[in-house]
Amino acid sequence: MKICVLPGDGIGPEITAEAVRVIQALDLKFELEEALLGGAAVDVTGDPYPEATRKLAREADAVLLGAVGGPKWDNLPREQRPERGLLGIRKDLGLFANLRPAILYPELANASTLKPEVVSGLDILIVRELTGDIYFGQPRGIENRNGERYGFNTMHYTESEIRRIGRVAFDAARKRNKRLCSVDKMNVLETTQLWRDVMIELAPEYPDVELTHMLVDNAAMQLVRAPKQFDVMVTGNMFGDILSDEASMLTGSIGMLPSASLDANNKGLYEPSHGSAPDIAGKGVANPLATILSAAMMLRYTFNNEAAAARVETAVKKVLAQGYRTGDIYEAGTTKVGTKQMGDAVLAAL
């Protein structure tokens, strides 16, 4: 069982180091191997997703990623920007199913900018399609037309692409509260009219799951108005990018939120929902819990080891209960710790 570890940029190396310590402490005989992705890879090879990384990522059973990106690489040509590495590995490995939980931990309820009664107990799972849509659509580019620049991109989905992400979402809803809300913009976009049609066609296979539909503008509102109405949400790559970030920020503690990106055989890439936070990189203050919880998702989804996953998640809950907090979730009356101390606390709680 081989795990490819991609520390990436910014706080990436610090937070993945703690997640690796946790994985090793489980003593499950994983083989871990590191490689470069994003800006770190550009610096060394000129390519944000270099051949050596590609080879290792393809061979491995799972990938653990820190985060990529930073101002240092912002002015490079498009193909060399760190996020190209991320988009490249997602597409290369066929990781079409992005699972992003937005969970509010009771101990961190104050961190939310929303009123406690609106978000307490929040537990949404956003299922975002990750290898299609306008992200990868051709034709695309910037051209000269009629004497001026013209920018264009193509949104598209085939029914089989929609069906396979639909099944992932229905299956996830079945294991939770059996409610699935599919988000589209069918009143304007034909692509998402097809999306809605295919979701409706799938529904009879899941009679135990209640399927509803919501337009994306309304979904953006409802997440603010009454987020607890949602159980599982499923949507395309572009809308999912926006709504999953909005949903995670409802908790106020995005430093706690993991994510999984799976292929058709549950091979997956696991990464925190937050970014590379270049402003605090190298200071030893970043919150490693989202990455540690991403490792727990890896144990659950790729290695099918629910017991080990639950063990890690329970340890994280315990350190919160013990009052340990990194700077991003600190409040008076708790104990402020750095990245490594937080890792120590989780190891102790295992």
Next chain:
Amino acid sequence: MKICVLPGDGIGPEITAEAVRVIQALDLKFELEEALLGGAAVDVTGDPYPEATRKLAREADAVLLGAVGGPKWDNLPREQRPERGLLGIRKDLGLFANLRPAILYPELANASTLKPEVVSGLDILIVRELTGDIYFGQPRGIENRNGERYGFNTMHYTESEIRRIGRVAFDAARKRNKRLCSVDKMNVLETTQLWRDVMIELAPEYPDVELTHMLVDNAAMQLVRAPKQFDVMVTGNMFGDILSDEASMLTGSIGMLPSASLDANNKGLYEPSHGSAPDIAGKGVANPLATILSAAMMLRYTFNNEAAAARVETAVKKVLAQGYRTGDIYEAGTTKVGTKQMGDAVLAAL
């Protein structure tokens, strides 16, 4: 000075009736004429934007719209759905600049689901491009390809389309707090890379305005995390649809929020930001204030009558201070009124 009044569907007729009373009370010699749009138009003519409406709307100096849509028309073919009427009139009149304020009235601070300190004093103006982008892009459709259905749409912008909406936004920022945040997804979409490039090129013409850029996923987060960081935001049609609805819901009182959609000569269509609320239609309980405030925007932008606009806005603030509330913004200790009584109160306060 001719105003075309389009009551539309659901609560539309009730709320526009109150706005019309307010306009008439100003005694400014407007000629008002009514026509059909949306479902109401489909019912009578089979067309959501019928020829007679088109003629009147083109002749008029401004258009006042209630709202369109409702479940009654949801299963009609695409071309006959009410929202086609709305998209049709926007495109036909060249209304490329959609201005959507998100303002929290101090009296209604409790209505927000966000903590008071996060939203008190909120005053954002979202400038959304309204006649381009993936909304109107060709090619588009659903086809059979390789034996399965394939849905596709085209996002596109020309530099002149971006420049003209950019100017509207810079001008608006100049009249406010001189901060403009342009929202794009330049790390993925070439169309929005061009968007960012053109905004940057415009900036030297507005040295007094501070231009910043934000990715759309981050903007969706920042609106929840710290909405008061924004003054004016400018973005494309699709992202603007999502972000303006998210921003308006931050106030918790979307029944208070007007909007303006302007062409290059300040001819405009004015409508509340909320929808047609079919569930409460015909009951006389809908909040007419967003429509009345839309009429105020009409006085300001199309008729260049700042005094009359301010008079209407002051009257609305006064009725709030007097404690009058429709059901959507009611709380204990205030006086609950219906649509017509709210109109009466505004007329009295004028």
